Amino acid sequence: MSEQTKLIKELLDYVEEYEKEGKQGGIKAFSIFLRGKVMEPEAPREPEKTFDQQDFRNFKTYPEVEFSTLLTGLYRFAKHYLKKAFTQTAFKTIDEFGFLATLLRDHSLLKNELINEHLLEMSSGSEIIKRLVKNGLIYEYPDEHDRRAKRVSLTVKGQREVFMAFNDMHKVSEIIIGDLKKHELMEALAIFNKLTFFHQHIHQRDKHTDIETLHEKYVNHGA
Template identity: 35%
Template sequence: MKYTLVKQLIELAEQYESENPENSSQNLVDFTAWLNGQLMQKKPGDTKMAGRLITPYETVESVLGKLITFLYRYARIYSKKSLENTPLITPDDFTYLAIVFSRGSMTKMEVIESHMQEKTTGMEILKRLLKNGLIEQYDDETDKRSKRLVVTQKGQQVLMGIFPSMGYVASLISGNLTTEEKMQLVYLLNKLHLFHQNIYQESRYQHPEDILKERLPDKYNT
């Protein structure tokens, strides 16, 4: 056997890694979306249609930001409805509880940082979960100043009851996109996420103008 297909996949994987050096996770979902774009030679979406969405008073960047904000608000509306009659008040309550459950245990700051939130906001969410008996805390063995969190039996029962409903929310949010469009969107949004995650970790307190000048000088000068 000549393993021609395997050799092609290896070459494509090397190309993907060279074009995406900032993506430390290098996961299969991102690679599949990238590979789909390479093989199909398609740009995601209809650019002519997208152009008609931009008024003379807007830019493609401002419209992109607006649409991302709208999608976030739609997701919160659907999630809040699904959380009615549960101990969880906000969608963040659900995601905090879910990530601690999936990881087994986490420190408070690990949970907060994973959600890109300020410490005060994150602590309020954790207080609610602790007060409702959905999580419990204990001293970290390596750092006595930190508290580790685990999901209680009650918290697990709440999660198991909510997962089906939140699955409907996830399906609804992805709307009428085809599987190919979903994969393309995952790839593009993750590319943006990695770009902004680096800023959040290193430059979050800088003014946006200074960040743009430093990270995207070509866009700053236009």
């Protein structure tokens, strides 16, 4: 058996394992899975500390709790910088900017497609669309295949506002990554991509499932 054939066979074994775990997401998601299997062999597992809610003062002794706390804090820092970036724009939130940037890329989307793209509840997403329409940044029109459905696209003003915001948004991105070295940034991206695909899988399959069932299915069962 040639080296190329061995490599293909080994790769197919990983593809089979990937499918058995019920994972989805295309080549990027598979590459993250493969990286975890090949480049990051499991270290010997240390006994995990059992969670005790009475030990709330020592939350840093639970890495999963500290991770969630730090992630929430980073999001709040990001919101603070974004607020500064939006002072000269016709929109005021990252969700509004996200809607506009998505329409700049895709040109036209059904309203529910745009809302789902940003993982928002339909009511919250509809309010954002109303504000953007009111401010003259997007416009609605009937879908040619289903006249009951509404599509949205950018207005000329909306396009102008998005392009005007790009430079400041890039500055915010550079501030957010702080003093991370290039290799640290790439490692962080690998971790966040892995987490994103994990949660996209839950969102697509178990969006309305209660927290106890989610924990049992994706944490206990996957441990």
